Amino acid sequence: MIVKHLYEAAHALPERVADSGILGRLGLRAPEFEARIQEAMGRVEQLLHQCAHSAPDPRISLLTGHLAAAGGKRLRPLLVLLGAEFGEPERDGVVQAGVIAELVHVASLYHDDVMDAAAVRHGVPSVNARWGEKAAVLGGDWLLARAAQLAAALGPDAVHLNAQTAGRLVSGQLRELCGPGPGPGEDPVEHYFRVCEGKTAALLSMSLGIGALQAVAPAHHVSALAEYGEQLGIAFQIADDLLDLAAPQHSTGKEQGNDLLAGVPSLPVLLALAGDDPRDAELRDLLSAGAAAGPAAHRRALELFRRSPAPARAEALMHDRLERARTALEVLPALPARRALAALCGFVAQRTA
Numbered sequence: 001m002i003v004k005h006l007y008e009a010a011h012a013l014p015e016r017v018a019d020s021g022i023l024g025r026l027g028l029r030a031p032e033f034e035a036r037i038q039e040a041m042g043r044v045e046q047l048l049h050q051c052a053h054s055a056p057d058p059r060i061s062l063l064t065g066h067l068a069a070a071g072g073k074r075l076r077p078l079l080v081l082l083g084a085e086f087g088e089p090e091r092d093g094v095v096q097a098g099v100i101a102e103l104v105h106v107a108s109l110y111h112d113d114v115m116d117a118a119a120v121r122h123g124v125p126s127v128n129a130r131w132g133e134k135a136a137v138l139g140g141d142w143l144l145a146r147a148a149q150l151a152a153a154l155g156p157d158a159v160h161l162n163a164q165t166a167g168r169l170v171s172g173q174l175r176e177l178c179g180p181g182p183g184p185g186e187d188p189v190e191h192y193f194r195v196c197e198g199k200t201a202a203l204l205s206m207s208l209g210i211g212a213l214q215a216v217a218p219a220h221h222v223s224a225l226a227e228y229g230e231q232l233g234i235a236f237q238i239a240d241d242l243l244d245l246a247a248p249q250h251s252t253g254k255e256q257g258n259d260l261l262a263g264v265p266s267l268p269v270l271l272a273l274a275g276d277d278p279r280d281a282e283l284r285d286l287l288s289a290g291a292a293a294g295p296a297a298h299r300r301a302l303e304l305f306r307r308s309p310a311p312a313r314a315e316a317l318m319h320d321r322l323e324r325a326r327t328a329l330e331v332l333p334a335l336p337a338r339r340a341l342a343a344l345c346g347f348v349a350q351r352t353a
Ligand code: FPP
Pocket: 104, 107, 108, 109, 111, 112, 115, 116, 140, 144, 166, 169, 170, 173, 199, 200
């Protein structure tokens, strides 16, 4: 079940319900492990709802509980629980750590949807669409405060990790907002990686680290898991970028080439813009013109793009990150959780294959 859960996370599917098909195929054969994770995920879910809906006024509770109730893949709590497997997973504080990771994630989505003026999240109206931007910002702040309160009950390490991660998330988002600077040394591809580290990698890394810490795992296991999370987070983001260009059978339900049309500086786009091959000159002109160039130019850009070396280069960079993630796992004992984490790398790679 757990591996199907990972599979779904990697494929950005909305369901949280898992079945045992993939598990059988991977041959993990670890029913005790699966049952323990499944049971703990249930407890995370219960506490998450309690926390998200615990505002003093029921009208506010409706707002703060809105996204957690709407769904989500719960990838971060799952990583917390997998991290805890390298210590004593039944220890007090592991489930709370899973809730902290999800609360921070949900809080960041409240704010992100305001920034992107997004109308829909998890298939329901976004908080900003339903209650307005001011309420959405405050709702996100409230969830962040709730996460801080849970962390305070776990002790200084959890408080530190929680604060550091929130700071990294905000820095990543601010970097994205500002874009790369004009000066020397402000390489757009480097800037892309800094943004990913903050926006995506920081919380995945924190999830594994806080789970392992709460389970009192050995320090070198905690740092290996945190490093795995960093690398996986960046690979995830690159895979997302590549999916935007993927062939129809790999489509996630979104229109293809959306990033290209919207002028989103995804990694393949940045690599294409950075190249100097004269054969790519037309593509660079179209990319620079962005959405203003119109639908015909968009189709032409997508066609040229698929023939350019940029997507393959981005894919190679994704594989490099996945390899780094797998390498980080090498110091860990050969537990089912380690196999599950390695399998997650495989699934990220398969998304774009
Ligand atoms: C989604 O990006 C955004 C994030 C993963 C991070 C958002 C972070 C902030 C808004 C900073 C504030 C943080 C806290 C902790 C309150 P996206 O827009 O590329 O992806 P999407 O398609 O899911 O919207």
